[in-house]
Amino acid sequence: xxxxxxxxxxxxxxxxxxxxxxxxxxxxxxxxxxxxxxxxxxxxxxxxxxxxxxxxxxxxxxxxxxxxxxxxxxxxxxxxxxxxxxxxxxxxxxxxxxxxxxxxxxxxxxxxxxxxxxxxxxxxxxxxxxxxxxxxxxxxxxxxxxxxxxxxxxxxxxxxxxxxxxxxxxxxxxxxxxxxxxxxxxxxxxxxxxxxxxxxxxxxxxxxxxxxxxxxxxxxxxxxxxxxxxxxxxxxxxxxxxxxxxxxxxxxxxxxxxxxxxxxxxxxxxxxxxxxxxxxxxxxxxxxxxxxxxxxxxxxxxxxxxxxxxxxxxxxxxxxxxxxxx
Amino acid sequence: xxxxxxxxxxxxxxxxxxxxxxxxxxxxxxxxxxxxxxxxxxxxxxxxxxxxxxxxxxxxxxxxxxxxxxxxxxxxxxxxxxxxxxxxxxxxxxxxxxxxxxxxxxxxxxxxxxxxxxxxxxxxxxxxxxxxxxxxxxxxxxxxxxxxxxxxxxxxxxxxxxxxxxxxxxxxxxxxxxxxxxxxxxxxxxxxxxxxxxxxxxxxxxxxxxxxxxxxxxxxxxxxxxxxxxxxxxxxxxxxxxxxxxxxxxxxxxxxxxxxxxxxxxxxxxxxxxxxxxxxxxxxxxxxxxxxxxxxxxxxxxxxxxxxxxxxxxxxxxxxxxxxxxxxxxxxxxxxxxxxxxxxxxx
Numbered sequence: 167x168x169x170x171x172x173x174x175x176x177x178x179x180x181x182x183x184x185x186x187x188x189x190x191x192x193x194x195x196x197x198x199x200x201x202x203x204x205x206x207x208x209x210x211x212x213x214x215x216x217x218x219x220x221x222x223x224x225x226x227x228x229x230x231x232x233x234x235x236x237x238x239x240x241x242x243x244x245x246x247x248x249x250x251x252x253x254x255x256x257x258x259x260x261x262x263x264x265x266x267x268x269x270x271x272x273x274x275x276x277x278x279x280x281x282x283x284x285x286x287x288x289x290x291x292x293x294x295x296x297x298x299x300x301x302x303x304x305x306x307x308x309x310x311x312x313x314x315x316x317x318x319x320x321x322x323x324x325x326x327x328x329x330x331x332x333x334x335x336x337x338x339x340x341x342x343x344x345x346x347x348x349x350x351x352x353x354x355x356x357x358x359x360x361x362x363x364x365x366x367x368x369x370x371x372x373x374x375x376x377x378x379x380x381x382x383x384x385x386x387x388x389x390x391x392x393x394x395x396x397x398x399x400x401x402x403x404x405x406x407x408x409x410x411x412x413x414x415x416x417x418x419x420x421x422x423x424x425x426x427x428x429x430x431x432x433x434x435x436x437x438x439x440x441x442x443x444x445x446x447x448x449x450x451x452x453x454x455x456x457x458x459x460x461x462x463x464x465x466x467x468x469x470x471x472x473x474x475x476x477x478x479x480x481x482x483x484x485x486x487x488x489x490x491x492x
Numbered sequence: 493x494x495x496x497x498x499x500x501x502x503x504x505x506x507x508x509x510x511x512x513x514x515x516x517x518x519x520x521x522x523x524x525x526x527x528x529x530x531x532x533x534x535x536x537x538x539x540x541x542x543x544x545x546x547x548x549x550x551x552x553x554x555x556x557x558x559x560x561x562x563x564x565x566x567x568x569x570x571x572x573x574x575x576x577x578x579x580x581x582x583x584x585x586x587x588x589x590x591x592x593x594x595x596x597x598x599x600x601x602x603x604x605x606x607x608x609x610x611x612x613x614x615x616x617x618x619x620x621x622x623x624x625x626x627x628x629x630x631x632x633x634x635x636x637x638x639x640x641x642x643x644x645x646x647x648x649x650x651x652x653x654x655x656x657x658x659x660x661x662x663x664x665x666x667x668x669x670x671x672x673x674x675x676x677x678x679x680x681x682x683x684x685x686x687x688x689x690x691x692x693x694x695x696x697x698x699x700x701x702x703x704x705x706x707x708x709x710x711x712x713x714x715x716x717x718x719x720x721x722x723x724x725x726x727x728x729x730x731x732x733x734x735x736x737x738x739x740x741x742x743x744x745x746x747x748x749x750x751x752x753x754x755x756x757x758x759x760x761x762x763x764x765x766x767x768x769x770x771x772x773x774x775x776x777x778x779x780x781x782x783x784x785x786x787x788x789x790x791x792x793x794x795x796x797x798x799x800x801x802x803x804x805x806x807x808x809x810x811x812x813x814x815x816x817x818x819x820x821x822x823x824x825x826x827x828x829x830x831x832x833x834x835x836x837x838x839x
Binding site: 395396415 | 547549551579580582583584585586587588591592594596599600601602603604605606613614617618649651662665
């Protein structure tokens with residue numbers, strides 16, 4: 167058991183190392199670098215920047231060196247807790263990420279909870295009352311939720327809510343935007359949360375509901391359910407103790423995989439809703455080849471993906487006695 | 493002595509989109525206290541549905557359409573087929589007075605609950621609310637069904653046990669509340685032969701010890717000969733022959749029973765190269781069955797115009813021996829369950 171865990175941990179570290187290298191290289195693959203982006207931007211406004219200035223900037227940023235040296239420098243700094251600087255904003259990356267990560271996590275946790283709670287409930291009702299009107303309604307709505315892109319749903323809901331006089335876009339009303347944290351600001355935040363929570367959550371809800379329905383339908387047929395019934399266990403108690411408990415395994419075990427999604431947010435939807443999350447930041451960093459911020463975020467997401475998978479395995483390990491080897 | 497279980501004209505049908513499947517269509521038999529009745533028949537003849545009907549756990553869309561299932565419970569008789577019987581009354585009987593062991597020991601236990609948990613569940617429901625006492629009983633039951641180290645096994649999970657061991661655990665669960673009737677639905681079919689013999693012996697021993705009756709469902713004639721007092725042979729949802737083991741084995745009357753017994757190969761009695769005496773044809777689908785003898789299309793002694801026109805009624809042919817066949821009686825079973833007389837055309 168401990169040998170297994172140690173081995174898994176070592177693989178994890180190795181995997182994170184390799185992905186960080188690969189992503190660092192991939193970010194640099196497009197022709198040019200941040201300085202080129204900068205020059206193009208100046209050129210667009212009619213200004214011409216001297217070649218010497220650009221070269222000086224390149225040396226200052228260390229962009230004149232080969233990729234592997236840049237990577238090595240950046241990674242040793244990361245290990246010491248220094249994520250580097252954002253070229254665009256001329257601020258430390260850690261500061262920029264810290265600003266957004268709390269809000270991102272808040273929205274993600276809310277929408278994930280929404281997706282799982284509502285999804286599991288719908289799945290259970292659909293399976294227990296299979297082929298009932300309710301089941302058909304949930305199935306149709308579920309497929310619509312799965313099939314329609316979230317940003318489209320965001321736009322539609324924004325129009326509806328705006329016409330109804332509600333708050334649309336962003337996470338705070340304008341008066342609280344730069345205000346320090348207060349009770350009133352928190353309440354204002356609570357008012358803005360449900361919209362992104364529902365929009366970001368719907369696709370997940372539909373997915374969870376489909377999986378829950380399918381697994382539960384499978385489990386309801388199993389012999390052990392009949393055994394429990396023959397013992398005289400009441401139907402509701404039986405439902406929760408046996409088939410639902412077993413059907414939850416595959417779903418609970420995937421929660422770990424959502425870990426990276428919790429901090430990344432969703433790019434397009436968040437842009438539409440003007441949410442200050444990590445997603446849009448990563449997007450603009452990639453476009454501008456603002457590589458330290460992009461690499462840091464990617465490293466962060468990779469780590470969380472790997473850790474999340476590990477957490478999933480551990481969850482399943484504790485949930486299902488059949489998997490506890492030895 | 494009045495019977496412990498008295499099933500009268502039980503009809504359990506499945507209303508499917510293809511038509512009505514009359515899985516059980518007028519089954520009657522009795523089980524005396526401490527007796528073993530064997531219910532034998534091919535796959536799909538309605539043996540298991542009969543058992544499920546007695547437990548009232550027939551899966552949808554199956555439904556008991558008619559008949560009575562009288563169960564003797566401490567001096568009073570309850571009709572288990574009575575639709576007015578409430579869920580809680582039924583659940584109090586299930587697992588306490590009647591319990592059941594199933595065919596698939598590999599899947600009939602929950603994979604994610606410990607064995608102890610699954611034995612305690614039935615004890616908590618019917619015998620005691622005390623955890624310590626329940627644990628004691630559970631350990632004792634596991635020891636009785638022949639599981640070594642019961643104190644340690646009780647915390648293990650089904651996947652850690654072999655098929656035979658799981659079936660022993662199932663028997664421990666079924667007998668934990670000392671039922672008066674055990675329904676064993678092909679409990680040895682999925683096990684290998686040596687384990688089969690052990691399980692049969694175990695059920696036999698425990699039956700004596702616990703003074704319970706057993707309704708033994710099987711398609712294995714050998715098992716019937718081994719453990720049963722009386723036998724009901726089922727074909728296509730009906731009991732076609734019913735009597736003591738001795739009568740059925742040495743004096744079979746119904747062509748189906750005769751052919752069934754003849755189809756068993758006998759060691760030393762079969763000549764080399766001689767084909768097995770299998771019954772020709774297959775069991776027809778019980779969907780939308782017209783009123784006729786279900787066996788008529790496979791029977792070698794079929795009487796045209798008789799067997800394919802009416803349902804024969806179960807008639808006494810010897811002491812404690814009944815047969816449902818026009819070769820042996822002229823009684824017809826009518827649609828409403830009453831008995832009529834066949835008018836044979838003069839020869």
